[in-house]
Amino acid sequence: MAGKGLSVLGKLRRPGGYPAGGDTIGIPMDNQRAELVLGRLQLLITRKLDGLLQGDYLGLLPGPGSEAGESREYRPGDDVRRMDWPVTARTTMPHVRQTTADRELETWLAVDLSASLDFGTARCLKRDLALAAAAAVSHLTVRGGNRIGAVVGTATAVTRLPARPGRKDAQGLLRTIAHTAPQPGRGNLGDLIDALNRPPRRRGQAVVISDFMAPVDEWSRPLRKLGVRHDLLAVEVVDPRELELPDVGVMVFTDPETGRTHEVQTADPVLRAKYAHAAAAQRAEIASALRGAGAAHLRLRTDSDWLIDIVRFVAAQRHARTRGTVR
Structure with a gap:
């Protein structure tokens, strides 16, 4: 059952949520509604995470310090x-x-908003889930003088938002991410990650939010380079239709990056099995590349409660990574 986290995101595009059948591509972002949902999102994250993640120093990745x-x-x-x-x-x-443990942390987000994230067949788009992940990271890191900045990538440009302290600037950063207009075409995830490598920054935390659907060879090397210097978190955003196909007869698929369409007969069990096998192999390759970069891996799905997933992830990270840390 979808939780409150999905309920909030499901209303981000229009008052009635998404239309039946998952046809969500191309729905414009309403600015007033985005402001309302961002406020609800912040309140929801504060209530959920502050209530369950107690400690001397909260963070999405409580690193051992220097x-x-x-x-x-x-x-x-x-x-x-x-x-x-x-x-x-x-x-x-x-x-x-x-x-x-370090008491002052600089966190940088690399938020992938390429056209492949303008897709969703459950209660929200992958783009909305990326915004929710950015909001959670912001809430858990902006305190005690910590700074947060971001690079936001679309198919046509990479926008750099300087790292600043304080919740007001963090809210402005989230507002910019929420209002970034969708752009047709394919972005370059490797270039987006490289924007965090240049110029060199003080050691801190780097968070890459993407569906990682680009070829692994395109982004794995920049990600490994980023992981050498920073505490690295990779947030993978997934829709269930990217993992398996339902048996619903003939479906017309549109590539959001190229605009090409293709009809698929989903009633064929052999085709569905091949699709699921190829999707599993792709996700395994992505997970292997993330492990190779030394990144902590958080997977969020559009059909599950992202708040619960984040709470479980943070609790596991705090348990595993704070052993031997003086607080």
Whole structure:
């Protein structure tokens, strides 16, 4: 059952939500409605995440920090890169160096708004889900003097929004993302990610929000380069029709990036099986490339409650990554 998160996003384009049958492509963004939904979105995120993610320092990726702290004995699962070799040599027991969590963080978003995200067959478009992910990252990072900036990519341009502190500037950033007009054509995800690599920035957090439908070779190298310097999170936005086809007879598919159409007989079980197999292989390749870049991987679907998915992801990250961190 769709939760409140989907209910809010489902009203982003028009008062009555989306028409039956998932025909959502090309629905324009109403500015007044976008402002209303952004306000509801912020309230919903605040209530949900503040209520469940308590701690001294909240964040979507609570990294170990960079300031050296005390040492303690090694435990299975600890990062071997934090081994304290001088203490290990003196005590003859493996020790790891604890670190103090950073209190000021600079977060950069790379938000892919290419035409392939103007698609959705459930309660929202993938584009709307990307906005929700950006809002959640903003809420969990903009506090205590933290700064957040973004690069927003369409088929024709990459817009850079400078990193600034404070909720007011964060809301302005989300407003710009929400009002970015859809552009026909295919964007370059690799160039968008590279916009975070140049010019070099202080170490911080980088979040890439996309459906990653572009060829993996196009974006995997820039993403690996980004992961070397920053704490990296990849938010993959998925629609269920990209994973499997329903048995509904003849369907006409339109590529949102090229405009080409193609009729498909979905009643053919062999075709549906081949489609599901190819889709699974594609998603496995994407997941492998994200792991290779050292990115934490969060998958959001247009047919599930994105708020619950984010809460589970953050809770798991906090449990796995804060071991040995001095707060």
